[in-house]
Amino acid sequence: MCQLDNAFLLTKSKINNLKSKITMIQVNQLSKKYNGTTVLNINNLEIPKGQSFGLVGNNGAGKTTFFSLLLDLIQPSTGYITSNNIQVNTNENWKSFTGSFLDESFLIGYLTPEEYFYFIGDLRHQNKADIDALLAQHEEFFNGEILKNKKYLRDLSKGNQKKVGIIATLIGNPEVVILDEPFANLDPTTVSRLKKIIKDLAENPDVTVLVSSHDLQHTVEVCDRIVALNKGEIVKDIQTSKETLQELESFFAV
Amino acid sequence: MIKKFIYLEWKAFTRSASFGTNLAMKILIGFLMVYFSVLFIGAGVGAFYILKKMNLEPLITINRFLIYYFLFDLVVRLLMQAIPVLNIKPLLVLPFKKPTIVHFSLGKTVLSFFNWVHALFFVPFSIVLIFEGYDILGVTFWLLAIFSIIYINNFLNIILTNIDKLFVVFIGIALALGAAQYYKLFDITVFTTPFFQGLYIEKGLFLIPVLVLIGLYLFTFKYFKNNLFLDAGLSKKEDIATTENLSWLNQFGTLGTFLKNDIKLIKRNKRSKTTIVMSVLFLFYGLIFFGNTHQPAIMHIFAGIFVSGGFLFVFGQFVPSWDSSYYQLMMTQNIPYRGYITSKWWLIVIATFISTIIASFYLFYGWEVYLTIVVGAIYNIGVNSHLVLLGGAFTKTPIDLSNAGGAFGDKKAFNVSAMLLTLPKLLLPLGLYGIGLYLGDKTLGLLLVAGAGVLGFVFRNTVFSIIEKRYKVEKYSTISAYKQKN
Numbered sequence: 009m010c011q012l013d014n015a016f017l018l019t020k021s022k023i024n025n026l027k028s029k030i031t032m033i034q035v036n037q038l039s040k041k042y043n044g045t046t047v048l049n050i051n052n053l054e055i056p057k058g059q060s061f062g063l064v065g066n067n068g069a070g071k072t073t074f075f076s077l078l079l080d081l082i083q084p085s086t087g088y089i090t091s092n093n094i095q096v097n098t099n100e101n102w103k104s105f106t107g108s109f110l111d112e113s114f115l116i117g118y119l120t121p122e123e124y125f126y127f128i129g130d131l132r133h134q135n136k137a138d139i140d141a142l143l144a145q146h147e148e149f150f151n152g153e154i155l156k157n158k159k160y161l162r163d164l165s166k167g168n169q170k171k172v173g174i175i176a177t178l179i180g181n182p183e184v185v186i187l188d189e190p191f192a193n194l195d196p197t198t199v200s201r202l203k204k205i206i207k208d209l210a211e212n213p214d215v216t217v218l219v220s221s222h223d224l225q226h227t228v229e230v231c232d233r234i235v236a237l238n239k240g241e242i243v244k245d246i247q248t249s250k251e252t253l254q255e256l257e258s259f260f261a262v
Numbered sequence: 263m264i265k266k267f268i269y270l271e272w273k274a275f276t277r278s279a280s281f282g283t284n285l286a287m288k289i290l291i292g293f294l295m296v297y298f299s300v301l302f303i304g305a306g307v308g309a310f311y312i313l314k315k316m317n318l319e320p321l322i323t324i325n326r327f328l329i330y331y332f333l334f335d336l337v338v339r340l341l342m343q344a345i346p347v348l349n350i351k352p353l354l355v356l357p358f359k360k361p362t363i364v365h366f367s368l369g370k371t372v373l374s375f376f377n378w379v380h381a382l383f384f385v386p387f388s389i390v391l392i393f394e395g396y397d398i399l400g401v402t403f404w405l406l407a408i409f410s411i412i413y414i415n416n417f418l419n420i421i422l423t424n425i426d427k428l429f430v431v432f433i434g435i436a437l438a439l440g441a442a443q444y445y446k447l448f449d450i451t452v453f454t455t456p457f458f459q460g461l462y463i464e465k466g467l468f469l470i471p472v473l474v475l476i477g478l479y480l481f482t483f484k485y486f487k488n489n490l491f492l493d494a495g496l497s498k499k500e501d502i503a504t505t506e507n508l509s510w511l512n513q514f515g516t517l518g519t520f521l522k523n524d525i526k527l528i529k530r531n532k533r534s535k536t537t538i539v540m541s542v543l544f545l546f547y548g549l550i551f552f553g554n555t556h557q558p559a560i561m562h563i564f565a566g567i568f569v570s571g572g573f574l575f576v577f578g579q580f581v582p583s584w585d586s587s588y589y590q591l592m593m594t595q596n597i598p599y600r601g602y603i604t605s606k607w608w609l610i611v612i613a614t615f616i617s618t619i620i621a622s623f624y625l626f627y628g629w630e631v632y633l634t635i636v637v638g639a640i641y642n643i644g645v646n647s648h649l650v651l652l653g654g655a656f657t658k659t660p661i662d663l664s665n666a667g668g669a670f671g672d673k674k675a676f677n678v679s680a681m682l683l684t685l686p687k688l689l690l691p692l693g694l695y696g697i698g699l700y701l702g703d704k705t706l707g708l709l710l711v712a713g714a715g716v717l718g719f720v721f722r723n724t725v726f727s728i729i730e731k732r733y734k735v736e737k738y739s740t741i742s743a744y745k746q747k748n
Contacts, residue, residue: 079590079593079594080593080594081590081593081594081738081741082738082741082742083738103594103595103596103597104596106594108594110590111590113587113588113589113590113591113744113745114588114590114591114594115588115591116523116587116588116591117587117588117663118526118527118530118531118663119523119526120503120504120505122505123505123506123526126507127519127522127523128595130516130519131516131519131595131596131597132595132596157503158502158503158504159503160503160530163503
């Protein structure tokens with residue numbers, strides 16, 4: 009029995025080792041300044057393929073800035089990010105394997121949720137059947153409030169809009185999934201369902217998940233590794249363990 | 263209390279996105295405003311003498327056309343007049359009395375451009391009347407009555423604003439009345455002229471519009487005061503959505519994906535829907551020029567460009583801005599810029615083509631006139647469609663599509679400054695046509711303009727590459743501009 013346990017642990021660490029061998033996202037000397045104020049400054053950060061990566065920090069810590077840089081929505085002041093060896097601000101090929109949802113500006117308000125999913129599907133070369141299958145898989149997450157509801161996305165509540173945005177990132181089996189504050193605005197039931205979705209994603213060794221949040225507990229639950237940002241600098245970088253939550257809580261306590 | 267409101271208004275005005283545009287634009291707008299004001303005042307002064315010269319009694323003639331004037335004014339208002347609102351929601355829970363909020367909101371509309379612009383015509387006209395020996399008291403009462411009616415329109419617009427498509431009804435009424443009068447079936451002016459004339463002759467009659475105005479104001483006030491709740495007047499109207507597949511567009515690949523989206527964009531947003539109405543109005547623009555011997559021949563090409571170019575000017579002008587609210591999404595998806603731009607280009611081409619076909623009623627003026635329109639269309643497709651897309655890369659004014667607020671909602675459907683940007687697109691063909699006229703005749707002028715269009719069409723791949731590059735260069739500043747809403 010004990011041997012079996014050991015063997016199991018061994019394989020698990022092997023997989024982890026194997027996972028960590030390939031770097032998916034590499035940050036080099038990255039900084040972002042606005043009018044002389046540095047809002048983000050990361051010298052070096054490697055995110056291995058298959059990791060579920062949590063970014064925590066207070067308001068203004070630079071979480072969204074980091075994700076925006078990763079998605080080439082803003083220009084870095086210095087340095088660069090590579091995703092799967094593609095430098096994101098010079099080459100656009102990262103778009104084909106990256107799914108992301110930062111805020112409502114990723115939704116097209118005048119479409120129904122179905123139309124939105126099919127639109128993203130078209131752009132990611134998925135046919136209608138693929139999308140329908142994905143939607144069926146997440147029916148529980150939608151809680152009957154999204155599909156066939158005769159509402160445009162602009163008329164959905166914030167929480168329901170978020171559900172649509174999150175599921176849309178999964179279209180086309182992306183290798184990198186980026187979610188900014190996915191837990192905010194969601195009801196408790198949906199939060200626990202979302203955690204399950206992220207955990208399932210994290211189990212897939214090919215998918216790298218990046219999640220940011222204010223909520224330490226949620227992040228600790230779903231992520232293998234947590235990086236804390238404060239005023240644009242990395243102040244903590246820890247592999248998740250039993251003690252992580254306590255460590256983080258005491259760090260952020262005044 | 264009012265002082266606080268004015269303070270808020272001033273901040274809203276000076277910090278609005280449109281005010282923050284560059285200085286050159288402001289100067290241009292300022293210049294054009296002065297120009298049009300002078301034009302209006304000139305018309306007010308000149309109208310009297312021109313009509314006199316045509317052996318018409320000026321006041322009676324003006325009174326005859328007033329009914330159409332007011333109908334047209336109402337249509338324009340329903341289409342274009344934004345209802346200026348304070349940001350009411352945050353005020354509701356602050357210690358302001360509700361009547362104060364409503365009075366101020368309504369009072370603000372009184373100062374709207376759509377009201378005082380009429381003064382530019384009517385005030386000088388009345389002054390001339392008095393100078394020419396008309397009864398001072400009569401003219402004053404008449405002017406008072408006219409302004410009451412203008413303000414009645416103002417408040418009617420506020421009340422009726424929530425009813426979609428109402429302007430179509432008024433356009434219908436105006437057209438029906440006009441046609442009936444033209445074919446001598448029924449002449450509405452027979453009934454209305456004595457009334458408007460009576461405002462001048464009968465001393466007490468002006469009280470009727472004034473009293474109606476006061477009544478209407480009280481009604482509007484009460485209506486809004488009673489509806490000043492989040493789930494009533496301030497609520498957002500929700501449309502019943504239907505999922506449309508438009509699967510017949512699938513055969514066009516990526517282009518089809520974008521076309522599908524654009525069709526839904528136009529159909530489902532108030533703001534974009536008005537572009538369709540505007541393009542229809544543009545169709546009739548040529549009526550001013552063709553068959554009018556007072557206009558110089560060179561202006562014909564101007565009309566030719568406008569007739570088929572309505573959609574191009576009002577929709578194409580804002581091309582990436584239509585997608586501004588979800589531009590970040592577009593930039594993170596696997597989207598080829600070429601496909602995106604091509605789809606918009608096709609949309610413009612299709613609309614131009616349809617307009618040209620509808621415009622065939624101009625054949626009534628002779629084939630030469632229609633040829634001018636066709637040449638204008640060729641130029642629109644070949645050159646202006648590219649110019650408009652290229653200009654779009656620099657426009658960067660976010661468009662709030664979901665701007666379908668309730669009774670107090672802002673419906674800024676139309677941007678005057680952007681309309682002015684169309685002028686450069688007209689000067690080049692005007693120049694080419696002018697050179698043709700100068701060197702030879704009409705045919706040479708048309709050939710030159712059409713040639714420019716064909717040339718643009720032939721080199722469209724090169725042009726698309728330039729546009730694509732421009733969009734890529736502008737990407738980051740566009741994203742950050744679109745993030746600043748309102």
